[in-house]
Amino acid sequence: AQSVTQLDSQVPVFEEAPVELRCNYSSSVSVYLFWYVQYPNQGLQLLLKYLSGSTLVESINGFEAEFNKSQTSFHLRKPSVHISDTAEYFCAVTLTGFQKLVFGTGTRLLVSP
């Protein structure tokens, strides 16, 4: 069975600093990878996804993630964060051809002035 590891439970950064949220997955077969963001007391919003093609995927608000098959990673990066980026970020994986998402434990990004 596949699994997702987000080693950092909390990442504090200053505004305008770069940030990387780490995600590693475990699977013996091909997977699809996702990053979701959750603001307090809200549901999840899709940030970006990798299904196939270019290993570098970008979101409309400046985040990007790179699929690295050899390292089984899908780290999320942003070159300059804003206060409004403060939220919980979840990495998720699903096997190709299936629907069930397996989520990591989440990383809380805390952006301070």
Added chain:
Amino acid sequence: GAVVSQHPSWVICKSGTSVKIECRSLDFQATTMFWYRQFPKQSLMLMATSNEGSKATYEQGVEKDKFLINHASLTLSTLTVTSAHPEDSSFYICSASRTRGVGEQFFGPGTRLTVL
């Protein structure tokens, strides 16, 4: 597009009562809906998957008689927590997918259930 709503957004009930949570896809037809449970500061745990017109598939360890799921139409799924107890207090989130195959899941805003 692809908006999913949940009702109610929060509910407080007494122990022993039943609570129904609705999940609606507002602008698309959802062939598949998912129900998740999230404990404070923890990840989402899939409870069950439901396809329109068929019985829900529950994950291991989830009591199907306690968490009744109905997916009667392509836009509505309901989760009923029967005989709720304080340990059922949690944040319940639904998601919906347009297709039975791999497709993006669109998440609802969640329902906070507190059982006294």
